[in-house]
Amino acid sequence: MKPALFVALPGNDLMTKRLASLCGGENGLVETRQFPDGETYLRFHADPAGRDIVLISTLLHPNEAFLPLAFAAGTARELGARRVGLVAPYLSYMRQDRRFNPGEGTTSRHFAALISQVCDWLITVDPHLHRYRDLSDIYSISARALHAGPVIAEWIKRGIGNPYIIGPDQESAQWVSEIAKDCGAPFAVLRKQRLGDRDVRIAPDGLDSIGGATPVLVDDIISSGETMLEAIQVVKTFAKVAPVAIGVHGIFASDSAARIEATGSALVTTNSIPHSSNKIDISVLLGAAIGERLREPSAPTR
Ligand code: R5P
Numbered sequence: 001m002k003p004a005l006f007v008a009l010p011g012n013d014l015m016t017k018r019l020a021s022l023c024g025g026e027n028g029l030v031e032t033r034q035f036p037d038g039e040t041y042l043r044f045h046a047d048p049a050g051r052d053i054v055l056i057s058t059l060l061h062p063n064e065a066f067l068p069l070a071f072a073a074g075t076a077r078e079l080g081a082r083r084v085g086l087v088a089p090y091l092s093y094m095r096q097d098r099r100f101n102p103g104e105g106t107t108s109r110h111f112a113a114l115i116s117q118v119c120d121w122l123i124t125v126d127p128h129l130h131r132y133r134d135l136s137d138i139y140s141i142s143a144r145a146l147h148a149g150p151v152i153a154e155w156i157k158r159g160i161g162n163p164y165i166i167g168p169d170q171e172s173a174q175w176v177s178e179i180a181k182d183c184g185a186p187f188a189v190l191r192k193q194r195l196g197d198r199d200v201r202i203a204p205d206g207l208d209s210i211g212g213a214t215p216v217l218v219d220d221i222i223s224s225g226e227t228m229l230e231a232i233q234v235v236k237t238f239a240k241v242a243p244v245a246i247g248v249h250g251i252f253a254s255d256s257a258a259r260i261e262a263t264g265s266a267l268v269t270t271n272s273i274p275h276s277s278n279k280i281d282i283s284v285l286l287g288a289a290i291g292e293r294l295r296e297p298s299a300p301t302r
Contacts, residue, residue, distance in 0.1 A: 002026070002051050004294050007044075007076075009057035009068055015089065015271065015283060016056040022287030023294065025054065032068050042071045049080035052294055054087060055119070060251060060273050062092040066114065073118040085293060086119040087286060089272035090249045094128035112138035123289050125272050125282055126220050126248045130171055144293070146285055148248045148270050149175045153182030155268075155280045156216055160244065164213035168192055168202060168231035175248075176218055186213070190231060202230045207238040215243040222247035222269070225256025232263050244268060250275045 005028040008016035020027040028046035035041060053076040057069045073084045093111035096104070112135075115122060122143040127135060135143035156163050156179070163185045167176035169192030180187035188206030195201065215235045222228050228245050235243045242264045250257065250269035257277060260267050271278040 004052035004054050005046055005048055006054045006056060007072060009055060009065060009072060011060075011274070012056045012058060014274065015058070015286075018283045019054070019056060019087065019287050019290060022283060023054075023291050025294075030072055032072075040068050040071055042068065042075060044075060044079060047079065048076040050082055053081045053084045054290060054294075055084065056087045056089075058090045058273050059088045059092040060090060062111065066111075070114070070118045083120045084118075085121040085123070085290075086115065087290060088122065088124045089270075089282065089286065090251075091122075091124040091127040094132075095130075097128075097131040108132070109138050113140070116140040121293060123286065123293065125270070125286070126175070128220060142293075144289060146282075146289055147175070147178075148272075148280070148282055148285065149178045150182060151270070151280055151282055151285055152218060152246060152248070153179045156183050156185075156246075160214050160216060162213045163216045163244075164188070164210050164239075166190065166207075166215055166217045166231070166235060166243075168217060168219050168227050172219055175220065179218060185216075190234065192227060192230075198224050198226050200226045200230050202227075202234050204234045204238060207235065210235075210238050212240050214241045215239045216246060217243050217265075218246045218248075220247070221249045221251060222256065222260070223251040224253050225260055228260055229256075229263065232260070232265050236263075242266070246280075247277075249273055250277055 004025040006016050006020035006025045007028050007030045031043045033041050076084050093107050096107040116139050125146045125148050127145050165180040165185050165187040167189040173189045176187050191203040191205050193201045217231050245265045246268045249272050267277045268279045269277045270280040270282045
């Protein structure tokens with residue numbers, strides 16, 4: 001049987017090359033471009049017939065990314081692909097997980113339904129599971145969430161002598177406690193109140209004992225940056241050393257990365273979304289899960 005074909009959607013070439021090589025797959029070229037009217041042209045330059053197709057598309061700008069992804073998946077199926085999987089190192093549309101106000105769309109559900117229609121399986125890293133227990137609550141395909149915590153803990157252990165792990169809000173308790181355990185370090189979870197998209201207040205719970213340790217803030221997503229910025233300010237009033245700010249997914253809406261760096265904190269992210277702050281590599285984590293998925297004798301694509 002031919003090796004799996006790894007296909008980079010626009011902007012995902014580096015990660016795709018790495019994953020194809022880790023998994024012994026073929027890095028297959030799919031050409032995309034826009035017609036003058038804005039429609040997308042797409043062409044496979046390797047034959048998907050009878051093969052596993054692994055599409056790589058981090059979903060930082062999901063509105064733009066979705067159509068090329070859907071066209072690539074549809075074309076692969078049309079050309080006889082065996083199964084079509086999606087590796088989305090960052091999975092978007094997870095935060096609107098309920099109707100907060102009358103009339104709002106629960107976009108997480110609608111997006112999950114769209115992805116479930118076009119792909120046979122999904123692998124992602126630390127999706128924002130807050131009110132959902134598991135991806136299977138909204139995805140009807142096999143959807144696996146990997147955790148960057150152990151890789152982050154390794155990075156901290158290698159580079160930070162006396163870390164004090166801090167989560168900026170209650171939701172972060174799940175990964176912060178695990179990372180602290182892996183590092184053998186103390187941890188604290190702060191209390192956040194979100195008053196608006198760009199207005200958060202954070203209470204400094206548990207920071208009294210930080211002493212001379214290096215504060216290491218870890219959040220799943222840094223978007224507007226308000227959570228991280230507010231947490232940095234709070235932590236700075238207790239710590240003797242500038243905090244390290246780690247985000248699994250650096251979305252960095254507007255100028256938030258520059259604003260965080262201007263506080264004197266070191267900004268660190270995983271390479272789930274390409275950015276100059278990428279210092280933690282999650283490709284081995286993804287590669288292992290893709291390898292397992294490709295070895296599973298599951299039913300061919302619909
Ligand atoms: C939400 O609770 C998440 O864990 C993050 O704290 C949040 O998404 C960060 O968003 P922002 O950077 O916009 O404050």
